[in-house]
Amino acid sequence: MEPADISALWVTLRLALITTIILLLLGTPLAWWLSQTRSRLKTVVETVVALPLVLPPTVLGFYLLIALAPGGIIGGMTTHGLAFSFTGLVIGSALYSLPFVVQPLQNAFRSINPLNLEAASTLRASPLDRFLTIVLPLSRPGFITAATLGFAHTVGEFGVVLMIGGNIPGETQVLSIAIYDHVEALEYAQAHWLSGGLLLFSFIILFLVYRQNSRWPHT
Amino acid sequence: MSGIEFSFELKQNGFQLNAGATLPGMGVTALFGASGSGKTSLLRCIAGLEQAGKGHLTVNGECWQDSAKGLFIPPHQRALGYVFQEAALFPHLRVKANLEYGWRRTPRTERKGNLNHICDILGIGKLLQRYPHQLSGGERQRIALGRALLNSPRLLLMDEPMAALDRPRKAEIMPYLERLHAEADIPILYVTHDLEELARIADQLALVERGRILKQGPLAEMFADIDLPIARDENAGAIIKTRITRHDDEYHLTHLQFCGGEILVSRIERATGELLNIRIHARDVSLALQPPGESSILNVVQAVVTEILDQGAGRIMVRLDAGGTPLLARITHKSQSRLGLEAGTALYAQIKSVAVSI
Numbered sequence: 001m002e003p004a005d006i007s008a009l010w011v012t013l014r015l016a017l018i019t020t021i022i023l024l025l026l027g028t029p030l031a032w033w034l035s036q037t038r039s040r041l042k043t044v045v046e047t048v049v050a051l052p053l054v055l056p057p058t059v060l061g062f063y064l065l066i067a068l069a070p071g072g073i074i075g076g077m078t079t080h081g082l083a084f085s086f087t088g089l090v091i092g093s094a095l096y097s098l099p100f101v102v103q104p105l106q107n108a109f110r111s112i113n114p115l116n117l118e119a120a121s122t123l124r125a126s127p128l129d130r131f132l133t134i135v136l137p138l139s140r141p142g143f144i145t146a147a148t149l150g151f152a153h154t155v156g157e158f159g160v161v162l163m164i165g166g167n168i169p170g171e172t173q174v175l176s177i178a179i180y181d182h183v184e185a186l187e188y189a190q191a192h193w194l195s196g197g198l199l200l201f202s203f204i205i206l207f208l209v210y211r212q213n214s215r216w217p218h219t
Numbered sequence: 220m221s222g223i224e225f226s227f228e229l230k231q232n233g234f235q236l237n238a239g240a241t242l243p244g245m246g247v248t249a250l251f252g253a254s255g256s257g258k259t260s261l262l263r264c265i266a267g268l269e270q271a272g273k274g275h276l277t278v279n280g281e282c283w284q285d286s287a288k289g290l291f292i293p294p295h296q297r298a299l300g301y302v303f304q305e306a307a308l309f310p311h312l313r314v315k316a317n318l319e320y321g322w323r324r325t326p327r328t329e330r331k332g333n334l335n336h337i338c339d340i341l342g343i344g345k346l347l348q349r350y351p352h353q354l355s356g357g358e359r360q361r362i363a364l365g366r367a368l369l370n371s372p373r374l375l376l377m378d379e380p381m382a383a384l385d386r387p388r389k390a391e392i393m394p395y396l397e398r399l400h401a402e403a404d405i406p407i408l409y410v411t412h413d414l415e416e417l418a419r420i421a422d423q424l425a426l427v428e429r430g431r432i433l434k435q436g437p438l439a440e441m442f443a444d445i446d447l448p449i450a451r452d453e454n455a456g457a458i459i460k461t462r463i464t465r466h467d468d469e470y471h472l473t474h475l476q477f478c479g480g481e482i483l484v485s486r487i488e489r490a491t492g493e494l495l496n497i498r499i500h501a502r503d504v505s506l507a508l509q510p511p512g513e514s515s516i517l518n519v520v521q522a523v524v525t526e527i528l529d530q531g532a533g534r535i536m537v538r539l540d541a542g543g544t545p546l547l548a549r550i551t552h553k554s555q556s557r558l559g560l561e562a563g564t565a566l567y568a569q570i571k572s573v574a575v576s577i
Contacts, residue, residue: 113307115303115305115307116307116309116310118268118294118301118303118307119301119303119307119308119309119363120295120309120320121268121293121294121295122266122268122294122295122297122299122300122301122321122367122370123295123320123321123324123366123367123370124295124296124321124324124325124370125295125320125324126295127295129295129324133320134309137311138309138310138311
């Protein structure tokens with residue numbers, strides 16, 4: 001592999017990892033709220049979370065570009081804006097992959113028998129204690145699915161990155177864009193290497209998730 | 220101040236709970252009523268799983284809820300044990316971790332009992348390393364009971380713990396409940412709609428009807444009151460306090476003395492002199508004006524009719540007095556007319572069978 005490809009791989013992995021961690025931290029309380037609430041806001045929030053599933057990445061990328069620009073809603077909070085920066089990519093990826101993390105978590109939380117939580121509350125467990133000792137372990141398959149899909153989906157992202165990150169080697173150039181460049185330059189051999197690698201990666205990771213979840217014994 | 224004093228007003232999906240009472244602060248009190256009468260809602264209010272808009276609850280002097288003062292202690296800060304209809308064991312934890320869940324969260328100084336003792340009482344010592352899905356329904360319910368007891372409760376709430384079990388499983392659990400009844404030093408509220416069940420383990424009975432406490436009192440008194448809805452139950456009957464006077468080895472019988480006479484039952488392995496509650500179902504008592512002649516029925520008691528109630532559909536409930544002990548007999552309308560029964564009629568009650576709870 002060329003040094004540029006290796007740095008693209010590095011950027012991609014770093015981006016996917018950071019995005020996944022952020023999404024798990026933000027998505028867990030959001031998914032918990034969605035799974036428990038009877039608020040009328042629920043449907044609105046659910047819809048917003050699901051939007052990236054149907055929107056063309058370019059639409060999301062376009063609005064993000066405006067928001068991240070110097071003087072934009074988000075970019076205005078910094079001196080130079082966040083467009084075409086790694087931080088900007090993280091923000092964009094987090095939004096784009098949000099449904100892939102929130103939905104599996106929400107399903108996992110919803111499938112927990114409320115009786116288990118009531119039983120725990122009669123056994124001196126505070127709400128946080130119940131979440132940590134009952135909800136989290138019982139949602140393990142949901143967390144594995146959420147983390148994997150969030151990670152893999154970020155790795156495979158193209159449109160949003162192209163719109164807001166551009167193509168700065170070592171900073172914002174990710175694998176999917178490196179592949180695009182190779183194809184543009186008719187460097188099919190390199191494109192094959194990277195594409196085949198991503199294909200294999202995606203297969204393995206999904207296979208592991210499905211196997212893990214079918215082995216879950218406590219249902 | 221001893222006792223469980225409560226009043227709750229709760230509206231929920233068109234159902235209204237409006238119950239208040241002071242229940243004994245000791246022993247087993249059964250909350251009995253038809254399904255939908257509000258027994259479970261009441262129990263959930265007492266546990267704090269449901270928060271009644273207007274409510275007040277004091278358990279043996281400890282105030283758990285007083286909506287007038289804005290006081291509501293959440294369930295996890297109430298020292299209680301709750302056994303649900305389904306065992307509700309934590310599926311990801313082994314039996315041992317399930318049992319110790321509340322125990323670990325109880326301050327050291329407040330802990331009562333210990334794992335080994337509970338395992339002995341409930342016969343679950345061999346199951347500790349299993350997961351809940353590897354247990355039978357009866358085993359699960361015993362673990363759930365053990366888990367509640369190891370929470371060092373000051374009040375034990377049981378919501379039809381045997382409702383989800385078939386008859387053999389019930390028979391498997393019953394002795395443990397009876398033992399719990401004998402050993403427990405905390406008040407127990409036991410929700411059920413099974414008269415047989417409560418006759419075996421309760422001391423007190425509170426009738427729940429349409430979200431209210433209709434009446435409460437000692438078990439024997441309540442069972443003998445034919446004006447209460449429980450007298451309509453298929454298993455209605457009197458509860459009688461007896462003393463074991465002697466064992467008859469030849470015929471394998473035990474003689475029981477009560478203030479209205481003597482009753483013979485199949486041999487019971489208990490010492491003479493011990494007290495024993497027996498139950499005589501109203502359907503197992505037949506009435507005769509003359510002393511019955513030769514018959515296979517061993518137990519005949521002299522009694523006087525004190526009250527007659529037409530329960531409809533040709534069924535008559537007769538309350539008798541046998542030397543100060545109330546007895547119930549369910550007969551047909553036709554028999555009543557033929558015998559000309561009325562209050563004050565002296566007669567002979569033939570008892571076909573006796574239920575003994577051990």
